[in-house]
Amino acid sequence: MSVEELDPVSGHRTTGHVWNGIKELDTPVPRGVLIFLIVTHIFAVTWWFVMPTWPLGTTYTKGLLDTDQRKIVEQKIVDAEAQRAPWVDRIEKASFDEILADPKMMEIVKTTGHRLFGDNCAACHRRDGKGRSNYPNLTDHDWIWGGGPEAIMQTITTGVNSSNAKSRISQMPAFGRDGMLDPGQVDNVAAYVYSLSHPDYSTPERIKQIEAGRQVFLTTCAACHGQDAKGNQEVGAPNLTDNYWIYGGDIGTIITTIHGGREGHMPTWDERLTPAQIKILATYVYSLGVENP
Amino acid sequence: MIKQLTSSERQGAAVLLGLLAAIGVLMAALGRTGPFGIHGLIVILFALALLFPVLSTFYEPEPDPERLTYYYDDPIKAGIVLTMAWAVFGMFMGVWVAAQLAWPNLAFDAAWSTFGRLRPTHTTGVIFGFGGNALISTSLYVVQRTSRARLAGQLSPWFVLMGYNLFCILAVTGYFMGVTQSKEYAEPEWYADLWLVIVWVSYFILYIRTLARRKEPHIYVANWYYMAFILVVAVLHIVNNIAVPISWGSAKSYTVWAGVQDAMVQWWYGHNAVAFFLTSGFLGMLYYFLPVRAQRPIFSYRLSILSFWGITFFYMWVGSHHLHYTALPHWVQNLGMTFSVMLLVPSWASAGNALLTLNGAWHRVRDDATLRFMMVAAVFYGLSTFEGSFLAIRPVNALSHYTDWTVAHVHAGVLGWVALITFGSIYTLVPSLWKRERMYSPVLVEVHFWLAIAGTLVYVFAMWNSGIIQGLMWRTYTADGTLAYSFVDSLVAMYPYYIARTFGGFLFLLGTLVGCYNIWMTVRAAPATAGRRLDVPEPDGAGMAPSPAE
Amino acid sequence: MAELFHRKIERTAIGFVLAIIAAASVGGIVEIAPLFTIHQTVEDAPDMRLYTPLELAGRDIYVREGCYACHSQMIRTLRDEVERYGPYSLAVESKYDHPMLWGSKRTGPDLARVGDKYSDLWQVAHLTNPRSVVPESNMPSYAFLARTPLQTDDLRLRLAAQRDVGVPYTDDMIRNAAQDAYGQATPDSDYASGVTQRYGEATQVRAFDGVTTELTEMDALVAYLQILGRLTDAAYKHTAAPQKPPEPVK
Ligand code: HEM
Ligand code: HEM
Ligand SMILES: [Ca+2]
Ligand SMILES: [Ca+2]
């Protein structure tokens, strides 16, 4: 308990209380603080007047601007579409050849396509479109469903084995698991398939096995992959003679494929993307291949 | 330490620990091999670990009755040790999770070590383990000194401290096992939440009873803040954690709140956990240790009043700034935003009050790293509250929300403010508690100071950069009105900053380890002070009795 | 004046306590209570459906693993978010979410509408090792999920507790919780039909992790991820955003 005293440094009085040696000065609240207080309050009160703010039982004050975050964003979406309408219109109407020949439209395809591809497709096909581990490479000119921009656009729109009503459907049956071929036959046909893309695999000691595999292939597989094993884009059966693989081209993986079958699932983008966005993506994917000779 | 308890108090402690062990047995029986059962085992082990020293001193002679004429500092000493232990643990986990974002394989393919499970061990470890123990210990120190009265209990301070640490242990071990309610900063499950209620009520009673013994009619500002911290955290904790367990033998529960109401309750809690845990409580610390160390009177009592009530009133309105542009109705967001702006005034008033208190003591700030810790803390407090009010403005939040900018703001607050003020206070407190002339090595305090500053700056600048880049990349439009970058493009841009942040955090952790060593050596080797009877309470009956308001 | 008043209350601990409680209560009451009384707060959505037991189990795993630490499930009312992730989230979409999982940090992308964006196979591959499909990713791998059998014996308790907090599960649903979880991930089993019967024709019944021999945590988590954003079409109904509501999976 001490009495009030004068602080020599600041010239202010203390409040007269002492707590274990701590004292307080009775300095008045600086004018700046009060002004600051008033300024922030004026800001707040103004905001309350113009914007929705105070709850009133079952409703709330709507504010003089009568606005709301949802109204604002809806307007922005509409405005954005209007802003894009001119070029969206052009892209929608133009043929693929026209788009590919038009540098301005191709610039949009490049920038917008990059983003759309990155957010939607890269998860499977990777940012560079080169796929890997069960997802096809889109830059290797080896197309399951056809590499023209129209075919690509169709694949993107409906997807493959997707929930879309018009989805492309494809299935590689599980020959081994479902007992259509015995394990020996699976090995043989796998050896044959492997030899198609690896000619030096056909050594004299393997030639019998490969020939046995060829017979199996012709009776069992050719229906989809064709007599020449070059695939069939109608049913999405890939070419087996080149060295581009979705699931992998080593003997082991080929055996796994033939044994257990495959049913690649490519989602439909009809709901998430607009027709113009899909067209941009189709052109983008197409040009990825063109740029990768 | 236990020898300072009378034999009946020791019996009380044994009974309490026996009860706790019985609860553990019950939990273990009901929960069997599930996480609830494992937590039962942990409770049993915890109780036994404490029972051991109690029983081994059970028949020791009665303590010297003169001890009651001293301040009761034993639990506070233990609290400081626990504070530093949790600091090391929590910050180590911080460095680890930071490193995981740069090198994701650091989870080593196990379940317990994935980012989602480790992150809350970091936040809980530092906020509740480090921060909470610091708050409990310093509050019990400050309330005794500013009331010039001994704590109103022999056993209850131990109960509060140990009970609280049991809560922290249950929380953190739970996350490793995947036990969490997913509510940020309130992740512990229903039984830990219930336990904390019991501990917290005891804490409040202990605090208020000690205050009632004070020999000075007026309650000092530091105690206003500590009291607001204790009270409001209790209210927030109870409301946010109401939940229905799926059975009495399971750790799993579902919160009663759903969807948009849950979001509002959660961030009303979450923001004010920041406000009353990480702000009010530490302002209490600041208001005691800064003037003591600077040997200056508080700059303005009136400013203290303005900032205290401003903070206590305004803070509770601003939680909705965590939900800008979400499905929470726009009107609530506007309340949150406007109150956040008004809140800046009381926040800066307290930062200013602290800095102006240093007028006349700037030479001490220059020479004394301990005081410098507190000075810089006040600066960071001002900085992060300014940043907070700025981030609460809707268009700014549109950019910053969901990004590392929030993380930058958080760590400017928790490293620059919370941790620095705590270290400053601890370096003042430790020599006083253990009756040493000074810290073992002032040079090491200086080293710690610079490691902490460097760590904080590297961390915060890295996250400011990454956060703003991230926010901008997500909304950059091409000239044709379409988005320019995919999400993964922004992720790729983050890696250099994640590495830098890990480095900054490592420096900060290093500083903390230096501090631990220094404290350890102070307790063991620093010279003792001569005048030991100086720091004692006013005997009961003497001096001013607390008088009612006139 | 004000200062004199303060000198009084700072002399009584109890008075000070009451003053703090009074000052601190106002904000919360004014902001929280009206969220229950103002009707527009939660939109109407008659088509809103419940999480199946398997999806709920998956949701609990999502909570347990702390996915919300990196992923939001809340698309804000901002143009860029709508263009990237789809229509902004409505309150009704998380009406049955105890707790909500809106999140506060996007280390990874928003997941509010990720349901059916990718195939089950992709989800499994990604969760098992994110970098096998997305080399740039820093998401942890959750390979253990596919190795861990899903615990179904407490699903009844989970549904019952959900009902206690207000989710309208029926007795029938609660009774059959474990069977329905099994049936939803085992399309060829006798239990599959009960799931669509109780939870609606649009329910996805598939071998989510690609294996029907065992019900794993991977099944549950993928089932949950594939339903995100698909509990109701409400968000698509009243917006100018061009995205269309997802078709039910057949
Ligand atoms: C060694 C120093 C530290 C490091 C390296 C560190 C690192 C981290 C990291 C990596 C995160 C996760 C950020 C994310 O999800 O992107 C985080 C979050 C967090 N940390 Fe720290 N931290 C440190 C110290 C502290 C301290 C001392 C405190 C509190 C006293 C603290 C409080 C928090 C909080 C509250 C969050 C959650 C932020 C949010 O959800 O926005 N940290 N920290
Ligand atoms: C005037 C004072 C303050 C205001 C108005 C304020 C405001 C904000 C805002 C607007 C956010 C971002 C919310 C979001 O977009 O998700 C935020 C986050 C946060 N702030 Fe502050 N802040 C203040 C002071 C502080 C201080 C001093 C600390 C720490 C000591 C702090 C700790 C945090 C934490 C931990 C978060 C992260 C919450 C989360 O998990 O998302 N804030 N604050
Ligand atoms: Ca909790
Ligand atoms: Ca957060």
Ligand SMILES: [Cu+2]
């Ligand atoms: Cu906040």
